[in-house]
Amino acid sequence: MNDTTPTDAPILRCEGLRKSFGNLEVLKGIDLDVKRGDRIAIIGGSGSGKSTFLRCLNFMEQPTGGKVILDGERIGTPRTGRDGSETVTYRERDLMSVRKRVGMVFQQFNLFPHMSTIENVMEGLVTVLRQSKSAARTRAAEQLDRVGLGDKLDVYPSRLSGGQQQRVAIARALAMDPEVLLFDEPTSSLDPELVGEVLRTILALAEDGRTMLLVTHELGFAYRFATHVIYLYDGVVHETGTAEQVFRNPQKEKTRAFIARSSEFSL
C-alpha cells in the first residue's frame, strides 16, 4: 500500500453515497475523492442527481446511505440495526461544524434581504465564528472588494443585479474561509449577460488554489474551470476523468451524447 502524506489524503471523500426521496432513489451509490486544490465540475442532465449530490456534501440534504468523510473523519453517528443494516444519525452540532468548513453558493443566492451587503458577509463571521464586529467588518469589506463590490457595502441586496447578488453570496461563503467550496448551479438563474462576471469571479478563486466543486450547465466554463469532471447519469457516476478526457475524449456513449446535446447551439 502506498504511504499517503497528509497533503495527498482527500479533504473530502464519499463512499457509496445514497439518497432517496420517498420511493424515488436519486443517488444510487456515489464514490468520490476530493483532494486539496481539486476543482471538480459535476455535469449531467436534469434529474441526474447532480444538485442532490452536491447538497449531500454539506448536508443540505441528509444522505440515506453511505459515508461522507471530511478530512479523515466520518460525519454522523452510525448504528447497526438488528438486521445488520446501518442507519446514521446526524446531530446538528456535527452538521454545523461540517458547514463551517464546507461552504456553499446557491443557485438562488439566498442572500438575507433584511441586511446590507456587508452585513450579509459579516453575519457568519459574527454569529458562527464569534468574531468581533470590527474584525468581521474589515474581513467582509476585503472579501467584497475581492469580488469587485467594494463600492456596494451598504447597499441592500434588492438594489443589486443578479450577478452582483451572486458575487455577494460568493464573498459571504469565502469570508468563512472554507476548506471546500460548493457551487450549486451558480449562474442558472442569471440573465445571460450577467453570467460572465460570476464565472470570472469563480475562475479567479481557482488561481488561489481553493478546493471547489461545481454543478453547472455551462460546459465551456466547466472545461476551463475543472481539474476533474464527473458525469452523473441516473444517480451514478457514469464517467469521470480530467476535463480534457471527459470533454475532448469521452469514453462512454451517453457522455458523448450529453456533451454533443449540451453544446449543440454554442457559438
Add this chain to the structure above:
Amino acid sequence: MQQYEWDFGSVLTYWPMLLQGLWGTVAISTLAILLGIVGGGLVAAMRMSRYRSLRILGTAYVEFYRNTPGIVHFFWVYYAPPVVANVNLGPLEAAVIALATQSSAFYAEVLRGGIQSIGNGQWEGATALGMSSKDALRRIIVPQAARRMVAPFVERSFEIIKTSSLASTLAYGELLYQGMQIASITYRPLETYTLLALIYFLLLYLLSSLAKFAEDRLQEV
C-alpha cells in the same frame, strides 16, 4: 309612526361607569394579549416541532379554539372549575384565562404563518454558513417574518379586544357590561349602545393608528 326622541344626555350622566368599563376592557384585553403572545409562541413552537406528538397537540389546540364559539370558553372557565376541581375563579381571572387561551390559538397561527412564509432558501443560506437552527431563526427568519406578522397580529388583537365584551356574561365590569347596566337604569338602550360603539371605535381607531405607525417604521429598514 311616533317620532323617537334621542336623549344621550341621560346616558352620559353615567360617564364614570363607562370610564370604569373602558378601563375593564383595556385591562382584560391587555392581559389577554400579553399572555396570548406567550401562549401563542408555545403553541406555534409545538405546531412546528419536529416531534409528531407535539405537532398533533398544537394542531388540536388551534382547531379547538378555531371551531368553537368564544362564549362557550368563557362559560367553561367560569363555571367548570368549581364543579370539577373545587376551584373558584373570579370574573376577572376567568375572563382573562378564557380570552388568553383563545388568543394563544390565534396568535400561534399568526406566528406560524409568518415564519413559514419565509422561504426555505433563507434557512439554507443561514445553516450553510454553519449557523444553528436557533441562530438562523433568531437572526434571519424572525426579523423577516416579524414584518409580515404585524398586520395579522394587529387584526387578531382587534378581534380579541372586541371579543372581550363576552366577559359581560360573567358579570365582569367591562364596557359592554357597564353599558347594559346603564341601559337598564336609563331605559335608553339605543343611545347607550350607540355610545358604546363609538367608544369601541375610538379605542380601536387610536390603536390602529399606532399600529400603522409601528408598521411603517418596521418596513423602512
